[in-house]
Amino acid sequence: MLKLPIYMDNHATTPLDPRVLEVMLPYLREDFGNASSRNHVFGWKAEAAVKKARQQVAELIGATDQEIVFTSGATESDNLAIKGVIEYYKSKGDHIITLKTEHKAILDTCKRLERVRQERLDELKLLRLGQLAERDVSPEEVAELAAKHDLENDATYKKWAEMPTGGARVTYLDVEQDGRVSMEKLEEAMTPKTVLVSIMFANNEIGVVQPVAEIGALCRRKGILFHCDAVQGIGKVPFDVESMKVDLASITSHKMYGPKGIGALYVRRKPRVRIAPIIDGGGHERGMRSGTLNVAAIVGFGHAAQLAREELADEAARILRLREKLRKGLTDALDMTVLNGSLEHRLPGNLNISFAHAEGESLMMGIKDVAVSSGSACTSASLEPSYVLRALGVDEELAHSSIRFGLGRFTTEEEVDFVVNLVVDKVRKLRDMSPLYEMAKEGIDLKSIEWTAH
């Protein structure tokens, strides 16, 4: 029997696997100890449970347990990797390369580091101009005095500006039309000051998988650290830190049927990668992340990782078959559909598709019994559609018409069949009341019309 509502938004989060819940429960009841308590059985039990989970997570990505740092989730892992590397390696350089299609946890962390650097440079300008003008200089005068004293070519200022600022310079690379990074462009962007490349494993909107092994090899050759936000891909497609030469990797539990609020940062030991902590305290996690460990969640995360590893091959094949059924069902029945991102290099459970001339948010309203996402941002104040789709060069109207389907472990064939019928019906209904679809059918080039943007 088909049960409504249907969950098809597994990129946002995944349901907790009942098997995972079972192994967690004792640690929420009688085994409540603090894993740092060294002198009684409660602590020992907790410590043993954490050790086992650490091994389970490590094994999923081909790492050793000493390379796993537990965090509160991938956002924290991303922050820790980037800020930690930038602080620790500040004497080596301060340049980061990343992609425009990265998750906000990467992009906004990078933007903050750019701001830190800019603020430091502004201070230095003020100081140097004070020396040159031989008086106190106010921030309002900087532009005028900088021109007067030719600050950009001042040897002292230039020397100061090259000293560590605590922030970073960042290159945000464009992606190709299929959503993948160009290896040539990546190599061209590298400078002697580049200390970190941060590129995701699989994209959260379009499911496009990046050439991680090639990126890892290039970074290793250039002596640049490689951080990979691997949240969306791990447990869905094979990921191995050794063969892919990944130095740091962000992982989260709730995208692989584990509990929320727990994640990890993989930090390579050989060759040793160092990071400065962003949370100080009792020195947990070998000083990289202080804070009492969330034992029950860690146990769940570990078990989820083990299940993902054991079931990956079968599950990926099953989900891919369902995804293809969904894709073909929709594109066979409807004209003017566009797949966003590479089909070949894509997570098995992802389908991101634009139904031209049918707006995404209204389509979601029409299929309210099915949980999906849209690249249309009509609800946000900006009215800007998905930045990921825009980075791919997807036309704005098509970005507004995009729907992201995320299939997962618990998606059934019956659900897929239901969704195909429902979506086809609602897209047709919306197109019947869409002036754009009518005009497109009449052969009018929508680009030739002068629209009144608002």
Next chain:
Amino acid sequence: MAYSDKVIDHYENPRNVGTMDKEDPNVGTGLVGAPACGDVMRLQLKISDDGLIEDARFKTFGCGSAIASSSLVTEWVKGKTVDQAMTISNKDVARELSLPPVKIHCSVLAEDAIKAAIEDFKKKRAARKAQAS
């Protein structure tokens, strides 16, 4: 985000969806919005020679609130004179549909669509008069 019952009703049972002959001298067509912004409304009004709105049709590409706003104004303008229709403001639409602040632009678009359709009708009529004289 939760939609109001009235938005849901108009979305599920849109009134007066359709297309009129835009060459008809008594039909005024207003096409407002932009595909890139995620909403486009086309409102068509059939207006008698003495300025009474006899019929209205719409087609809208946009979110549920945009569809509801255009559906609502087709109901409101029917039977009104052109001058009366010109007094319908976006605030009336937003209030009737209980639109949240992020959706106010949908009601603005509906008001613009009425004005654009009437403008088009007036232009046509002026052109016709010029031809006749």
